[in-house]
Amino acid sequence: MSEQHQARKRFGQNFLSDPNIIRKIIDAIRPVEGERIVEIGPGLGAMTEPLMERLGHLHVVEIDRDLIARLKTTHPPERLTIHEGDALKFDFGSLAADGTPLRVVGNLPYNISTPILFHLADFAERVKDMTFMLQKEVVMRMVAEPGTEEYGRLSVMLQYRFNMGRLFDVPPGAFRPAPKVMSSIVRMVPRPVTECTAADYALLGKIVTAAFGQRRKTLRNTLRGWLDEADFAALALDPGLRGEKLSVAEFVRIADYLAAAGR
Numbered sequence: 001m002s003e004q005h006q007a008r009k010r011f012g013q014n015f016l017s018d019p020n021i022i023r024k025i026i027d028a029i030r031p032v033e034g035e036r037i038v039e040i041g042p043g044l045g046a047m048t049e050p051l052m053e054r055l056g057h058l059h060v061v062e063i064d065r066d067l068i069a070r071l072k073t074t075h076p077p078e079r080l081t082i083h084e085g086d087a088l089k090f091d092f093g094s095l096a097a098d099g100t101p102l103r104v105v106g107n108l109p110y111n112i113s114t115p116i117l118f119h120l121a122d123f124a125e126r127v128k129d130m131t132f133m134l135q136k137e138v139v140m141r142m143v144a145e146p147g148t149e150e151y152g153r154l155s156v157m158l159q160y161r162f163n164m165g166r167l168f169d170v171p172p173g174a175f176r177p178a179p180k181v182m183s184s185i186v187r188m189v190p191r192p193v194t195e196c197t198a199a200d201y202a203l204l205g206k207i208v209t210a211a212f213g214q215r216r217k218t219l220r221n222t223l224r225g226w227l228d229e230a231d232f233a234a235l236a237l238d239p240g241l242r243g244e245k246l247s248v249a250e251f252v253r254i255a256d257y258l259a260a261a262g263r
């Protein structure tokens with residue numbers, strides 16, 4: 001089947017071909033019959049087939065018209081609902097509108113990893129969990145701890161919404177064509193809203209972006225427009241620290257302090 005489809009670089013197409021890895025990923029997802037799962041980028045169906053087999057019915061979001069046509073000829077609509085279009089614009093909340101929690105899975109196109117993760121984060125409240133394959137380097141940044149080199153905006157903004165764990169790595173040889181980089185499987189489980197919620201999410205995003213904008217600079221410099229020495233004292237925060245030392249909770253504390261002050 002894959003011989004007939006020329007993999008398209010612009011859609012980040014690397015198709016899984018190692019049956020052991022496919023089985024391992026499906027086992028990690030642990031689909032249970034009747035659950036509502038949406039797969040992003042089904043491609044040639046490496047994960048779609050085994051998911052459908054275990055669930056009975058599956059939703060997929062795919063952008064490539066040739067692949068959509070192929071999926072339509074091989075799968076009846078009562079088993080596979082195909083949402084044609086760009087996952088970056090897809091309203092994932094619509095699949096959970098009746099209150100059924102949604103599970104999201106996929107071997108994601110690596111060229112849109114960051115925007116798709118931020119888009120999906122907006123639906124965290126409707127989602128039960130998400131299991132993705134991504135470039136290992138991106139997964140390392142997602143799960144990074146404060147004080148490490150990988151820790152940055154992506155870590156803070158995703159860890160704010162999700163508990164995340166790297167499950168296992170997948171070598172390039174598991175795909176056709178083989179990507180240049182190592183991949184990893186990551187699981188994302190939304191955190192309870194009560195756990196750590198910023199009063200103003202947009203403000204939190206701005207502060208985190210500013211704090212990591214110039215990595216070598218201290219908070220005194222990067223947050224200059226927001227906090228003066230008296231504010232740092234009130235927050236009991238050392239202005240000589242760099243953003244990479246602050247935990248998610250500390251960023252939330254700064255955002256809430258500014259929101260409370262009406263700034």
Ligand code: SAM
Nearest residue numbers: 011014015016041042043046063086087107109
């Ligand atoms: N799931 C298949 C597998 O594991 O073999 C294919 C994975 S391939 C890395 C990524 C898939 O996402 C391709 O099928 C590609 O066409 C699709 N895709 C790329 N960009 C997309 C987008 N913006 N929205 C929806 N699907 C997209």
